[in-house]
Amino acid sequence: MRYRFLKEHRGESGPIRKAREILGVSKSGYHESLRRRKSNAQIEREALEQFVKDEFERHKGRYGYRRIGRGLRRAGIHAGEKRILNVMRKLGLQAKGTTRKHRRAKAVEKGDPRVNLINRAFDVDSRNELWVGDITYIPTDEGWLYLAAVIDAWHRKVVGWSMSSRITEKLAIDALDQAVGRENPPNDYSLVFHDDQGSQHASRAFQRCLESHGIAQSMSRPGNPWDNAIAESFFKTLKRELIRERPYRTREDAKREVFKYIELYNNTQRMHSSLGYRAPCDLGRGVA
Template sequence: MGYDAFPGNGSPKINKDYEIAKLEKKVEELERENEILKNFRAFLSQGHARGAGSSKSIGGEIGPIKKACGLMKVSKSGFHEYLSRKKSNAQIEREELEGFAVEAFHRRKGRYGCRRIDRELRKSGIAVSEKRVLRIMQKLGLAGKGATRKRRIQKKIEPGHPRLNLVERAFAVGERNRLWVGDITYIPTREGWLYLAAVIDASSRKVVGWSMSERITEKVATDAIEQAVGREGPPDDGSLVFHDDQGAQYTSRSFHL
């Protein structure tokens, strides 16, 4: 006896349950991918000796190596070859300097340009030229908010996409796809920095979209939200609010819902 034995109007409940199960499965998979990326970050930032550890021990730290390599878009053999490389003193010095520069940049909440970052480094006893700091910041896609202030002020805000005080509006936060929150995480690696942009649904606290890049540009932010829109299919009626930290990646002309 199947569902055809119970005639009635509308779609059978099993169809709705099936769709919900499919969505939940997608969310679970996305959460697993996000956890692997976080573990990958922790593995690289702890300064593991290259070539040390078996595939089993490394996999125990970051999760399935094949899956992790797939998310990072690198081959498994390439990952192991990367771990076996030896660093030159110049490379070690460059990576350490990049780390100091990024730390100083975010300690000042992204407001400082190369000149002020250079001063911050000198106060910490790190002698480096302003030109070198500028090259580092350009390589990592770090731009002080002061440098883009004029552009943001001149940007016309479309009536359908206000930017201020939206989160304080009275609406049902408990409903999915009503409030999304954007976040960018800085991931130190042995080859430099990676930037992970995530879109989180405020109701379910699930990551609904993400993107990763070696440069922190508006593209990493737009790719994340485009993935979220593709996965979730939110209503196109202006009810969805996107909240972010007003960083340059989210206030650029190419970023809009």
């Protein structure tokens, strides 16, 4: 360990002789260590550390040891999850994360006009069976930027989105219209759109939009985020992996970054544990 320390830090803190004396290393022993070749195990260990670091930085610190392990295996580099976890701890690499908070659901009262067609059954067999939607806010120096998203529960792809400085029913309608234009679902009410009973999604204008596209509407119970877990999870991940990185000076700056995250990363690259650590676009291609 002392020889390794001298190798890695020689020249950083004055003459090597003084450093040898402090660490109790002889001159002959030090020079012999310089000529000594690295073992195969050491070479393999250092290579794995570099691979893990590169994968971690490629995803901007968003991946933990499980996703990094799967990313490396796709590249032909095989290492156990426990080993990768130990490497990350050694290198001081920690994925972005938050402490989970649990809230108690609001009790359902008699006569409560709630329509929940899903009841948390988010597993579907194909695309365009179940879409979920919600709206979140993004802080900028100019004020809030609101983001409405429509997510297909089958492959967790964001099929429609819209951003605006105002939180109105038009924001929700624009996201839905984009999703319909991209996915072209059947106009026969076989597709269900589930939301959290926000005023924008509960508005008559949004309901007319659903009716015009032949889409059935389902709503969460008030105060129960688990009823719309897919949308909640997406926004939580978006804020953890992107929004909290830095403040945005303008709404346009935020729009550009959110667009890149959704279209160029989340939909095409990011592994989702619910999909067996595949990206949304992989599901259609049958990538393992």
